[in-house]
Amino acid sequence: MTEDEHACCGPIRRDERPSQAADDEGIAENSGRTDVTTENNERTAGMTRLDGGTFIMGDDSGVGFEADGEGPTREVTVNPFYIDKFAVTNAQFAEFLQETGYTTEAECFGWSFVFKDFVADTDRNHVMQTVQAAPWWIAVEGATWLCPEGPSSNVIEEGRLKEPVTQVSWNDACAYAEWAGKRLPREAEWEYAARGGLHQRTYPWGDELTPDDEHRCNIWQGEFPEHNTEDDGYYGPAPVNEFDPNGHGLYNVAGNVWEWCRDWFSADHHTTNAYDHDNPTGPKEGDQRVMRGGSYLCHDSWCNRYRVASRSKNTPDSATGNIGFRCVVDAKS
Numbered sequence: 069m070t071e072d073e074h075a076c077c078g079p080i081r082r083d084e085r086p087s088q089a090a091d092d093e094g095i096a097e098n099s100g101r102t103d104v105t106t107e108n109n110e111r112t113a114g115m116t117r118l119d120g121g122t123f124i125m126g127d128d129s130g131v132g133f134e135a136d137g138e139g140p141t142r143e144v145t146v147n148p149f150y151i152d153k154f155a156v157t158n159a160q161f162a163e164f165l166q167e168t169g170y171t172t173e174a175e176c177f178g179w180s181f182v183f184k185d186f187v188a189d190t191d192r193n194h195v196m197q198t199v200q201a202a203p204w205w206i207a208v209e210g211a212t213w214l215c216p217e218g219p220s221s222n223v224i225e226e227g228r229l230k231e232p233v234t235q236v237s238w239n240d241a242c243a244y245a246e247w248a249g250k251r252l253p254r255e256a257e258w259e260y261a262a263r264g265g266l267h268q269r270t271y272p273w274g275d276e277l278t279p280d281d282e283h284r285c286n287i288w289q290g291e292f293p294e295h296n297t298e299d300d301g302y303y304g305p306a307p308v309n310e311f312d313p314n315g316h317g318l319y320n321v322a323g324n325v326w327e328w329c330r331d332w333f334s335a336d337h338h339t340t341n342a343y344d345h346d347n348p349t350g351p352k353e354g355d356q357r358v359m360r361g362g363s364y365l366c367h368d369s370w371c372n373r374y375r376v377a378s379r380s381k382n383t384p385d386s387a388t389g390n391i392g393f394r395c396v397v398d399a400k401s
Contacts, residue, residue, distance in 0.1 A: 077359065077371060078326060079181050079199045081386040100330075100349070102251050102398045105150065111249045111397050115150040116317045118399075123260050124268055126338070127377035136379045137335030141268070144256050145346050148401055151253060151261045152394035154308035154319050155232035155327060156244060158223045161213055164244050172213055173237040174387045180211040180235050181388040182218055183365060184293070186304060191218035204293040205388070211235060216389045230307040232325045232392035238357045238384040241328045241393040250395035252330040255358045255379075256348045257396060262321035262361065262376050264314030270375050272314035272321050284311055285323035287374050288367035304364055304389070321361050322374045325392035329358040333381035356381040363390035 105111055126141040164170065174180040179196055184204045187195065196207040210219035213235045223229065236244075238252075245251050253261070264272045271277065273284050283300035290297040302310075306324055313319045321327075331350025337343055342351070350358065359382055362374030373380055382391070 077363070077366075077373060077380040078382050078386060078388040078391050079202060079205045080356075080383050081177070081181075082383075100251070102249060102396075104398045104400050112150050114154065115152050115397065117150050118148060118261055118316060120146045120148040120260075120401075123263065125256060125259055125377075127268075127375070129270075131372065132375065132378055133373075135335055136373075137338070138377050138379060140339070142338060142343075143345060144260075144348060146254075146257050146260050147347055148399040149253075149257055150397040150399050151257070151316075151318065152250075152396070153313065153317050155325060155392045155394045156241075157229060157308055158213070158231055158233045159229035161233040161236070161244060162224070162229070164247050168243075168247055170240075170243055170247075172235070172240045172387070173385050174212045174235045177385075179207050179209045180216075181205050181386075182208045182211050182216070183304075183389055185296075186217040186221075186389065188218060188220040190220045194218055211389070213240075228305075230309065231305045232308050232320075234305065234325055234389050234392050235387045236392065237387045238328045238382070240387070244393075245395045248395060250397050252328055252393060253396040254347070254349055255329045255331040255360065258321075258327065258329050258360050259376065261316055261318055262314065264316045264318065264321075266315060272318070272376055273312070285320065285362075285374060286310065286364045287323040287362065288365055290367075292365070292367035292370050302364060306364070322376065323362050323366060324364055325361075325390050326359040326363050326380065327361045328391065328393040329360055331358045332356070333358045333379070355383065357384050359391060365390050 122145045124141050125144040127138045128141050132138045194209040199205040208218045213233050215221045216235045286302045286306045289299040332354030333356045334351045337351045359380045366374045
């Protein structure tokens with residue numbers, strides 16, 4: 069465990085990897101493309117087809133964090149693909165585990181990160197330590213996808229099957245995607261889809277955070293991290309079908325939970341000659357993977373990364389209560 073400047077988004081796990089944990093390099097080799105599919109295929113149920121095209125990626129406004137590498141903006145082209153309308157749910161992930169017997173990395177490590185307000189009194193004896201730079205993050209023994217706030221929580225018993233699965237690492241997300249015949253989206257694909265057909269807008273729905281005083285996403289309201297007014301109706305994760313979809317029919321691509329992307333993170337790869345503007349795949353290597361979309365813990369006083377161009381990162385074996393994912397499938401042109 070360590071503190072990090074992105075700790076509000078998700079603290080980084082630095083423990084030695086257990087021998088039974090997933091091999092992220094092996095998964096990465098198999099997640100570059102999927103078998104091309106067409107409409108009315110079982111894999112595309114719950115997905116929307118995007119024909120691809122050219123768009124302006126990134127943001128030059130300066131409202132983000134320079135170290136994130138949102139800018140400079142650049143013209144990028146992506147091929148057609150299908151993308152999940154919703155983040156993968158607890159119900160879907162449970163089906164994957166039941167069929168495969170897969171063990172998540174949080175289970176292998178025996179602990180994971182939980183937001184301080186969600187740790188039940190009965191789980192205080194399971195608290196290992198807090199993240200020094202972000203004391204609202206607590207390492208809790210027994211925190212897993214099934215018990216995301218610690219052993220006293222249970223997404224099945226609490227009726228949370230429609231919420232996005234959390235406490236899943238990048239490696240876990242790739243394992244699920246491979247089982248489903250899908251893959252994680254490349255960062256450019258994710259942003260193309262999240263923009264919903266709008267050109268250089270701040271959010272998936274436009275430039276105003278709450279047009280007509282209507283909440284369009286699940287983020288923190290009030291004073292972070294001490295008081296959340298829950299004006300949007302949620303303190304923690306919302307069901308994946310909450311709030312209105314964007315112009316491409318995608319739900320919750322701003323706020324709710326961070327979403328893993330396939331790419332290694334780099335703040336400046338897109339400024340180099342190695343960057344391919346045609347279906348960019350990110351750098352060939354790195355030590356952290358890209359996350360997009362922000363989460364229910366984002367607040368502009370600390371982290372305004374719920375904007376559509378925002379980026380963050382974490383190590384492939386890290387998991388928290390505010391990171392999930394959605395998948396894509398390659399489509400015929």
